[in-house]
Amino acid sequence: MGTQGAASVGHFPVHNYIRKVRIFIRYSPTTSVYQFLAAPRPSLTLPVPLLSENSSLTGSRIQHSAPNSTIAANPKGPPNHGDDYRLKDASPQLGQQWPNGGGFGGRGWMSSGERIASTYDLVEQTHYLYVRVVKAKDLPPSIAGSCDPYVEVKLGNYKGRTRHYENKRNPEWNQAFAFSKDRIQASLLEIFVKEKEMVGRDDYIGRVVFDLNEVPTRVPPDSPLAPQWYRLEDRRGQGKVTGEVMLAVWMGTQADEAFPDAWHTDTAFVHGEGLFSIRSKVYMAPKLWYLRVNVIEAQDVVPNDRSRAPELFVKVQVGSQVLRTKISQTNNTNPFWNEDFIFVVAEPFEEQFILTIEDHVHPAKDDMLGKIILPVDIFEKRLDHRPVNSHWFNLEKFGFGILEADRKKELKFSSRVHLRACLEGGYHVLDESTMYVSDTRPTARQLWKPPVGILEVGILGAQGLLPMKTKDGRGTTDAYCVAKYGQKWVRTRTVLDSFAPKWNEQYTWEVYDPCTVITLGVFDNCHLGGAEKQGAVGNSARDSRIGKVRIRLSTLESHRVYANSYPLLALHSAGVKKMGELQLAVRFTSLSLAHMIYIYGHPLLPKMHYLHPFTVNQIESLRYQAMNIVATRLSRAEPPLRKEIVEYMLDVDSHLWSMRRSKASFFRIMSIMSGTISVSRWFGDVCHWKNPITSILVHILFLILIWYPELVLPTLCLYMFFIGLWNYRSRPRHPPHMDLKLSWAEAVHPDELDEEFDTFPTSRPHEIVRMRYDRLRSVAGRIQTVVGDIATQGERLQSLLSWRDPRATSLFIMFCLCAAVVLYMTPFRVIALVAGLHTLRHPRFRSKLPSVPSNFFKRLASRADSLL
Structure with a gap:
């Protein structure tokens, strides 16, 4: 049973089940297409589930250990999951809400009537105590004559530190600290100035103490609070010492300008590069262009072997995109092709346009006869379908020298190639599926229409998230949210070690077409620089997917706030799993009703897509190239928006087969x-x-x-x-x-799910692949009969x-x-x-x-x- 168990189920080989399959479907000319296709298909699946991520093999029996929160795949029919997987109403306290009298019952800058919502009216206002440490001056030197100062901000049990400087008595830090009001249990704020020591405890220089009841309140759009100079006190607070520090202390909200880059209390255990990966950021996707190249002909292309008729073709490379023409039908030194190529390029144009003319000597060898390298930005930008002038370009010629055995050398005369190339500004470069498109504007800004609305999204938080990894022997999740609409990507801050994170961040987008979709995804941060990277994700440094939400703007009423809790559903090889809920507040504001109605009568994409359309294969290939470029550029930002995140948001695998x-x-x-x-x-x-x-x-x-x-x-x-x-x-x-x-996710067979999560090309055993092939043949046979x-x-x-x-x-x-x-x-x-x-x-x-x-x-x- 040892070796035989892997290829058999119980005591019978898999192929015995396949051979005994019979199709019991009666079809006659009076049978409708619906009755025929909707008839129960023959069972071509294994009598036990296949191996998956949560499976274990014992002898010849396959056992599943699915998580408790997973709906196991059920071939008999959908289970009754009730309201757990439905959209729910949320009742957040939206808008600015300040306690009477300011931050802690003391003096405030605004009355309750003046404290109204500004741009953060779709989130629950979270209050923070902000401390900005600007600089210090006249700090006393140590006994050794040097001064390596840093500042420590202490509030109760929370401590934050600035970076230290070496041998600098007038340092400048300009760092901000944010303490959540919900976690404050002290009444005094202490700011210490210390000197870094290589051995032993750091030396004390001085301190400044603030009573939290006297801290002022500041809310945008008020101007930032001006920092002030404070004399340092001794350790007991009984006298002044040499040195001053410039500080600003105020009570504010997450709408404050200092919030994104401030040190937060919940990130106290994250150090080094991990601090950059937990902050909220706004990313702008690169501006994409279509590069159209028409390879017309070439002149004076001399092959290395003049005793045979040349088989010449052109290979064009832009970045990682490589396309080639057919072999020229004119078997002489003046080949003719007249073929069009389309590439995707992004601003700033970093890639080079590389064209080579090669001779197909035999299937294993192509001789390069000419080459040209051009920068992409030299090509003309076309905004409409007007003709583009063609140009001749000289080629750098190559051949085989006789005296220098097989070393390439430049020939004495130059060949040239005839090209017609332009950057297409009248198209919209698709980097996402047309079913979920979030932007339809052409590339050229001159062709943009004015916006028809404003989309505001308040990312409130999440609830009921599942553990995504283990840390210190227990499950944990470090969640953040990514939203994508048009060229603007946003990323919330990472809330550490919480199954119910609260982000309360609000973002705004201009809307140019209401028939578009905004996509939001929740992920687990696996780049904190510690041992939390291990566990469920193993040694991989890929951020784990938690779930995704799509909202079509045309389904929203204008000027209405939708506050809902969206289920985060994920499909695994063991079934569908609810990963938690994402709470959002969404508002779509129409700027012009007449313009909105006008848009409904016009094409979704720019007119160039209809005057000079691409083929279906070109659209899929160009979309894949555009996704790669966007993922590469965003992964180079700081902090990076990693490739797996971009691919998941753009549905990179939407074209793969799935039963x-x-x-x-x-x-x-x-x-x-x-x-x-x-x-x-x-x-x-x-x-x-x-x-x-x-x-x-x-x-x-x-x-x-x-x-x-x-x-x-x-x-x-x-x-x-x-x-x-x-x-x-x-x-x-x-x-x-x-x-x-x-989605047909709750009634799918386990083997069909295992097939959907299979790699491409397949990595499953031959017997399983053969069984799936026979199943596909049975389905295709029924479709063939109907057709x-x-x-x-x-x-x-x-x-x-x-x-x-x-x-x-x-x-x-x-x-x-x-x-x-x-x-x-x-x-x-x-x-x-x-x-x-x-x-x-x-x-x-x-x-x-x-x-x-x-x-x-x-x-x-x-x-x-x-x-x-």
């Missing part, structure tokens, strides 16, 4: 068609007089419309109007969120006049002749009346056999007989 996504897409189509199916069933009941009163009313309405045909379109429009008014009562009250049932039946119906329609069946075509053309005469002689109202009454006739006048036209159509010939 679950395929099912979800299919049932979305069925949901759309459900209305049409319901109407057809209702009409069938009317025709069969299931409800005589309804059938009589339909007859009366039909007669009215026949007698007054000009009422058909007004009646239809009025009907749609009243349906819209009726549905207004049950309109959605909340923004959409991740839906488990719609073939649709093709058959179309070919039968074509054969009506093709004389493939001479008798059928003769009958049809004679029928058309008679019908033309009858329709010409008979008023249209009579024809419509007779046809309608015949369709709505009572079942007593109906036959259970198929109709004559149906029988005639099914007897027509198709090309299915010619298939192998």
